[in-house]
Amino acid sequence: MLFMCKMNSLFVPALSNFPSFSKQIPPSYLPFSEYPFCTSSSLKNSHFLHLKPLSSFACSMSTSSKVSAPRMEVSRLPSGEIHVIIGPMFAGKTTALLRRIQSESNNGRSVAIIKSNKDTRYELDSIVTHDGAKLSCWALPDLSSFREKIGVDVYDKLDVIGIDEAQFFEDLYGFCCKAADHDGKTVIVAGLDGDYMRRSFGSVLDIIPLADSVTKLTARCEFCGKRAFFTLRKTEQTQTELIGGPDVYMPVCRLHYFNGQAVIEAARIVLESQSIKRDSYLEASPLSN
Numbered sequence: 001m002l003f004m005c006k007m008n009s010l011f012v013p014a015l016s017n018f019p020s021f022s023k024q025i026p027p028s029y030l031p032f033s034e035y036p037f038c039t040s041s042s043l044k045n046s047h048f049l050h051l052k053p054l055s056s057f058a059c060s061m062s063t064s065s066k067v068s069a070p071r072m073e074v075s076r077l078p079s080g081e082i083h084v085i086i087g088p089m090f091a092g093k094t095t096a097l098l099r100r101i102q103s104e105s106n107n108g109r110s111v112a113i114i115k116s117n118k119d120t121r122y123e124l125d126s127i128v129t130h131d132g133a134k135l136s137c138w139a140l141p142d143l144s145s146f147r148e149k150i151g152v153d154v155y156d157k158l159d160v161i162g163i164d165e166a167q168f169f170e171d172l173y174g175f176c177c178k179a180a181d182h183d184g185k186t187v188i189v190a191g192l193d194g195d196y197m198r199r200s201f202g203s204v205l206d207i208i209p210l211a212d213s214v215t216k217l218t219a220r221c222e223f224c225g226k227r228a229f230f231t232l233r234k235t236e237q238t239q240t241e242l243i244g245g246p247d248v249y250m251p252v253c254r255l256h257y258f259n260g261q262a263v264i265e266a267a268r269i270v271l272e273s274q275s276i277k278r279d280s281y282l283e284a285s286p287l288s289n
């Protein structure tokens, strides 16, 4: 089930409309025999081990032996997942995220999508692909505010969380850790791996070691039509974060990442010289007096 964001113009379906809300997620118990770490006699007698969320990966187990072994605390929820989708602009990252979220929702799982509120290109409260496909989302300045914004009860019952424009979230690593490791969520992350200078962008590459799967998508080079792995910026701005679409960026192959920059620079020089000639012509023209 898809949780619509709280949009002024759209009705947000009442939570009771979502059958999944009638389903309580039972606290998950792990039969002792399947629990990999507990060896102490005091635990062997317990048929079920009530598992509590990890506090700080501290391990402690009550034992009958005189030397107390560290106490093990493990998450009480099924283990989550993290799937990362990266690539240059126009590679189909948002399209892939949207399709995966739709598929999870069609399978009856409760889903929600978050994107950075810095992305104002198309619609603020939707993720929108360059083809115009879209889904409602929560447009937020950071990920840590999500649980409070959506409501703790609703968050606890979410199965899948999609994140788009992940390069803009500074708290991406911590959020993914907690959501997947502690809260048992399936987190699907879409974002740029590199900026226009091919440098690591935001924290996207930091979560690769946390991931169950990593998919790097490619676009088509705007110069030669071959696979594009990088994003070229057409304008002269040099700040890392610059929101824009095909007006500012183009996907390119390795060859045209370098040649393309030379072509764009040459075009810029030609255009500037033409505008200078035009201006000087207009100034000299009798019509200009």
Ligand SMILES: Nc1ncnc2c1ncn2[C@@H]1O[C@H](COP(=O)(O)OP(=O)(O)O)[C@@H](O)[C@H]1O
Pocket (backbone or CB within 6 Å): 087, 088, 089, 090, 091, 092, 093, 094, 095, 096, 128, 129, 130, 131, 218, 219, 220, 221, 222, 251
């Ligand atoms: N040069 C290009 N190469 C590939 N797709 C492109 C290109 N220019 C525009 N597109 C369109 O962009 C769509 C991908 O949009 P989207 O999923 O939003 O990409 P991303 O999120 O990776 O920027 C493609 O399906 C295609 O129709």
Ligand SMILES: Cc1cn([C@H]2C[C@H](O)[C@@H](COP(=O)(O)O)O2)c(=O)[nH]c1=O
Pocket (backbone or CB within 6 Å): 088, 089, 090, 093, 094, 119, 121, 165, 191, 192, 194, 195, 196, 197, 231, 240, 241, 242, 243, 244, 245, 249
């Ligand atoms: C390369 C690059 C991109 N951005 C911005 C431009 C867009 O608003 C997003 C990426 O959008 P996508 O099509 O969904 O991938 O990021 C930027 O700020 N800096 C860059 O170097």
Ligand SMILES: [Zn+2]
Pocket (backbone or CB within 6 Å): 221, 222, 223, 224, 225, 226, 252, 253, 254, 255, 256
């Ligand atoms: Zn090329």
